[in-house]
Amino acid sequence: MPSLSSSSTVLTAEDWIAIRRHLHRFPELSGEEYETTAYIKRTLEAIGVRIVDYGLKTGVIAEIGNGEGPIAALRADIDALPIQEETGLPFASEIPGKMHACGHDFHTAVLIGAAQTLKLREQELPGTIRLLFQPAEERAKGAKQLIEAGALEGVGAIIGQHNKPDLPVGTIGIDAGPIMAASDGFTVTVKGVATHAAVPEAGVDPIVVAAQIVSALQTITGRSISAQERAVVSVTQIHSGNTWNVIPDTAILQGTVRSFNEEVHERIKERFAEIAGGVAAAFGAEASVRWSGGPPPVVNDPKLTQLAKESAFSLGLNVASGVTSPASEDFSFYQQKVPGVFLFVGTSGSQEWHHPAFELDEAALPDASALLAELAIRALGGLNTSG
Numbered sequence: 001m002p003s004l005s006s007s008s009t010v011l012t013a014e015d016w017i018a019i020r021r022h023l024h025r026f027p028e029l030s031g032e033e034y035e036t037t038a039y040i041k042r043t044l045e046a047i048g049v050r051i052v053d054y055g056l057k058t059g060v061i062a063e064i065g066n067g068e069g070p071i072a073a074l075r076a077d078i079d080a081l082p083i084q085e086e087t088g089l090p091f092a093s094e095i096p097g098k099m100h101a102c103g104h105d106f107h108t109a110v111l112i113g114a115a116q117t118l119k120l121r122e123q124e125l126p127g128t129i130r131l132l133f134q135p136a137e138e139r140a141k142g143a144k145q146l147i148e149a150g151a152l153e154g155v156g157a158i159i160g161q162h163n164k165p166d167l168p169v170g171t172i173g174i175d176a177g178p179i180m181a182a183s184d185g186f187t188v189t190v191k192g193v194a195t196h197a198a199v200p201e202a203g204v205d206p207i208v209v210a211a212q213i214v215s216a217l218q219t220i221t222g223r224s225i226s227a228q229e230r231a232v233v234s235v236t237q238i239h240s241g242n243t244w245n246v247i248p249d250t251a252i253l254q255g256t257v258r259s260f261n262e263e264v265h266e267r268i269k270e271r272f273a274e275i276a277g278g279v280a281a282a283f284g285a286e287a288s289v290r291w292s293g294g295p296p297p298v299v300n301d302p303k304l305t306q307l308a309k310e311s312a313f314s315l316g317l318n319v320a321s322g323v324t325s326p327a328s329e330d331f332s333f334y335q336q337k338v339p340g341v342f343l344f345v346g347t348s349g350s351q352e353w354h355h356p357a358f359e360l361d362e363a364a365l366p367d368a369s370a371l372l373a374e375l376a377i378r379a380l381g382g383l384n385t386s387g
Contacts, residue, residue: 009046011116013366019043020109020362021091027080027098027105030136033058036078040108040133049115049131054149059135059142061151064118065128070383072376073130073151073158073338075331076111077104077137086356101358103163103347106365108133110161110345113369118376127380130155140183140295143330147337156383157304158340159375160331161368164323165349169364172312172371173323173344176305180342181232181258182265183294183328188213188276191286194249206251207240209285213253214238216275224271225264232258232326233268258326260297298332304341307382311375317367320346327353343371 011019028036040060041051052061059078085092085099093099100106111131118129132151136142152158167173190210195203214235221231233255240251257272259265273289280287312319323344331342345368347360 010120011047011112013113016109016113016365016369017362019112020105020365023105023108024089024100025091025094027093027095027100029082029098030079030139030141031058033078033135036108037133037135040078040112043112044115044131047116047119049119054146054151056135056145056149059146060131060133061146062115062131063128064115064122064131065125067128069127070156070380071128071130071154072379072383073132073155073334074111074114074372074376075132075134075158075160075334076107077134077142078108079104079135079138079142081138081354083354083356087359089359099356101355102138102353103358103360104137106163106347106360106362107161110365110368110372113365114372114376117369117373121373121377125377125380126384129376129380137330140328140330143333147333152334152337155338157301157379158334158338159304159343159372159379160334160340161343161345161372162329163347163349163360163364164344165347165352165358165360167320167323167344167346169346169348169361170367171318171320171346172308173320173346174300174305174308174312174341175321175323176300176302178260178297178299179324180298180329180332181230181260181326182297184257184265184269185292185294186255186257186272187290187292188253189288189290190251190253190280192247192249192251195247197245197247200247203247204284205247206249206285207247209280209283209287210238210240210251210253212283213276213279213287216279217272220268220271220275224267229264230260230324230326231264231268232256233272258328260324295328295330295332296336298329298342299335300341301335301339303382304339304379307378308341308343308375311371311378315367315370315374317371
């Protein structure tokens with residue numbers, strides 16, 4: 001690890017990688033990022049970046065610049081997942097059952113690298129850069145916490161990034177408009193009539209009904225939504241019964257729906273209720289649907305998207321389009337308040353996000369840091385011009 005004891009410390013790209021590996025060894029779940037928070041603060045203070053107190057229990061907000069002029073924000077998420085790591089890396093997680101399986105350790109190190117670059121160019125900045133090291137992204141709570149704390153006050157543009165294992169190192173995925181999906185959770189409760197398993201005709205089997213509902217729900221995306229739209233309906237849990245010789249009276253289905261625009265979102269919910277209720281009624285059962293709304297879609301601002309492309313080209317990076325993902329991100333909550341752009345950083349990974357063997361190529365880290373810094377400066381320039 002680099003020495004972080006002096007306010008004159010200048011971190012190198014090798015130091016940024018060491019920081020990422022330290023964070024990877026000590027992952028903390030959403031809302032529990034206390035040591036991660038302390039480590040980020042120590043690191044930023046060591047390179048002379050001022051911490052701003054917003055009363056957060058976890059997460060860090062810092063600023064670079066003289067506090068005058070427009071403000072552009074850079075955001076990274078810092079939390080890990082409840083997954084047992086299976087990478088075999090020499091810096092693998094030392095916390096049983098917890099892992100940075102989505103690359104938030106990488107995102108944090110990227111933002112620290114960008115902070116170092118911006119700090120060295122602080123006198124050139126035409127405004128202020130606010131750094132948001134956000135907790136609890138995996139639970140879709142952290143962005144709201146920072147917004148409620150006032151982290152977006154005065155901010156004219158916000159920039160975020162996420163590693164993308166299926167893009168090669170040196171490539172940045174950028175699209176205007178929707179780039180990540182809205183996420184909804186659902187719970188379907190099927191009410192039947194319990195009976196002895198040997199006399200099923202005396203009851204109404206909710207397990208059979210639930211199975212039919214699962215199959216029928218798959219027709220929503222294939223028959224009720226245009227082939228030119230993108231949507232996902234996934235049942236991920238089925239719970240029913242507690243013994244081998246009793247047909248229970250209840251079955252519960254849970255899962256998620258992903259969509260990219262509000263019209264499709266509402267159409268899915270409408271068809272979902274019709275199918276669940278209709279299938280249940282056909283078998284003499286009842287079905288109720290409860291929704292738990294998640295983040296809206298991540299929608300990139302066209303002007304910031306163009307600035308991002310220009311920034312990437314200026315650094316010699318490749319730019320890929322058509323890289324939308326059905327995963328969700330609470331970065332979208334910031335975009336409901338201010339214009340924002342979210343970038344995918346190619347990391348040449350062999351596994352997708354949330355896999356126990358998830359890993360990425362750290363060679364992507366310096367380019368990603370340089371891109372965030374460059375785009376932040378250009379965004380500030382744009383805010384000065386528009387203001």
